[in-house]
Amino acid sequence: xxxxxxxxxxxxxxxxxxxxxxxxxxxxxxxxxxxxxxxxxxxxxxxxxxxxxxxxxxxxxxxxxxxxxxxxxxxxxxxxxxxxxxxxxxxxxxxxxxxxxxxxxxxxxxxxxxxxxxxxxxxxxxxxxxxxxxxxxxxxxxxxxxxxxxxxxxxxxxxxxxxxxxxxxxxxxxxxxxxxxxxxxxxxxxxxxxxxxxxxxxxxxxxxxxxxxxxxxxxxxxxxxxxxxxxxxxxxxxxxxxxxxxxxxxxxxxxxxxxxxxxxxxxxxxxxxxxxxxxxxxxxxxxxxxxxxxxxxxxxxxxxxxxxxxxxxxxxxxxxxxxxxxxxxxxxxxxxxxxxxxxxxxxxxxxxxxxxxxxxxxxxxxxxxxxxxxxxxxxxxxxxxxxxxxxxxxxxxx
Numbered sequence: 001x002x003x004x005x006x007x008x009x010x011x012x013x014x015x016x017x018x019x020x021x022x023x024x025x026x027x028x029x030x031x032x033x034x035x036x037x038x039x040x041x042x043x044x045x046x047x048x049x050x051x052x053x054x055x056x057x058x059x060x061x062x063x064x065x066x067x068x069x070x071x072x073x074x075x076x077x078x079x080x081x082x083x084x085x086x087x088x089x090x091x092x093x094x095x096x097x098x099x100x101x102x103x104x105x106x107x108x109x110x111x112x113x114x115x116x117x118x119x120x121x122x123x124x125x126x127x128x129x130x131x132x133x134x135x136x137x138x139x140x141x142x143x144x145x146x147x148x149x150x151x152x153x154x155x156x157x158x159x160x161x162x163x164x165x166x167x168x169x170x171x172x173x174x175x176x177x178x179x180x181x182x183x184x185x186x187x188x189x190x191x192x193x194x195x196x197x198x199x200x201x202x203x204x205x206x207x208x209x210x211x212x213x214x215x216x217x218x219x220x221x222x223x224x225x226x227x228x229x230x231x232x233x234x235x236x237x238x239x240x241x242x243x244x245x246x247x248x249x250x251x252x253x254x255x256x257x258x259x260x261x262x263x264x265x266x267x268x269x270x271x272x273x274x275x276x277x278x279x280x281x282x283x284x285x286x287x288x289x290x291x292x293x294x295x296x297x298x299x300x301x302x303x304x305x306x307x308x309x310x311x312x313x314x315x316x317x318x319x320x321x322x323x324x325x326x327x328x329x330x331x332x333x334x335x336x337x338x339x340x341x342x343x344x345x346x347x348x349x350x351x352x353x354x355x356x357x358x359x360x361x362x363x364x365x366x367x368x369x370x371x372x373x374x375x376x377x378x379x380x381x382x383x384x385x386x387x388x389x390x391x392x393x394x395x396x397x398x
Contacts, residue, residue: 002040006030007079010038010086017137026089035089036074039151046083059085061129062152069120071140071150090148095202096136103205107236110202111270113139116147117195118263124152125188125259132186134194135175136201173214174207178222178250189252192262196226196247196255203240204232208248222250239269 010027022042077084140148177193211217256262
């Protein structure tokens with residue numbers, strides 16, 4: 001381990017991981033005062049003159065790659081018996097770590113990041129470079145959400161002599177194209193197959209094929225049908241199955257014609273999806289990453305790797321319905337109570353008016369009557385005889 005040592009102008013700060021050709025370190029360029037990533041060719045390979053010569057030729061070619069989604073090769077350094085690639089340092093985390101810790105991505109986020117991977121491949125293929133090892137571990141996500149495809153260490157320049165020996169497979173078995181397994185020449189289409197596997201894993205959290213042995217895994221890539229993503233998540237649009245099946249077709253002729261065609265199809269289908277189907281995404285149509293302050297997506301102790309926090313999904317539909325029902329119920333109860341109070345007040349006023357005793361006679365009205373002299377009461381006149389009454393009239397009661 002060389003952490004803490006200084007190799008030329010580069011001071012090794014931390015071991016970041018292992019690449020296809022060797023170890024990767026975070027270092028500081030003390031002359032230019034900048035962070036860089038150093039990829040050290042494995043000592044066992046550094047003694048092979050054919051691999052060292054090929055490494056130099058490809059480093060010269062890769063140094064010409066200039067794309068915002070590709071880590072830049074800054075130089076090639078020879079220090080004693082060690083050979084280093086000096087690469088752009090990406091302050092971020094691999095897509096592999098993100099999926100392993102947080103599970104499947106939201107589908108629009110997955111489409112956005114895979115779209116940027118395809119943009120990088122479209123550019124690289126356009127200048128004649130095939131990556132040959134596309135996988136989540138080689139896709140870095142920066143602090144601002146920008147994708148950086150890294151580890152072109154085993155890339156092959158189209159038209160150059162093939163370096164793959166018979167019986168030797170270059171690539172990672174979980175993501176490798178069938179033609180690479182058969183020992184055929186790896187073209188740009190092989191990168192599209194690996195990107196299809198990457199998209200499947202980003203959406204489901206697992207690779208489409210797995211086996212107890214390398215042989216089983218290789219046979220599945222060659223013969224097994226492409227599994228669907230729908231059983232993994234009901235929230236995924238159905239068109240994902242068709243896109244992944246086409247990208248992972250067994251023969252290159254059945255796949256997308258180019259990385260650009262693959263990317264444009266993803267964008268077209270995602271943009272056509274109704275907005276109501278978007279759940280918890282911060283990426284809108286066109287897949288422009290949104291800058292989010294760093295917080296929670298990184299594991300503990302990851303000082304140099306900072307990512308936006310995991311996007312929070314909006315409240316579930318049931319929660320929204322529950323809040324609306326509560327508000328409606330509260331309003332209804334308030335109306336009922338209001339009318340109940342008003343009606344009760346009306347009844348109370350009526351009962352009070354009914355129970356109130358009649359007012360006493362006014363003394364002013366009675367006094368004159370009391371002061372009047374009593375008048376003699378004359379007897380009523382005698383009733384006329386019965387015969388004198390009109391017909392049909394009875395005697396009054398006495």
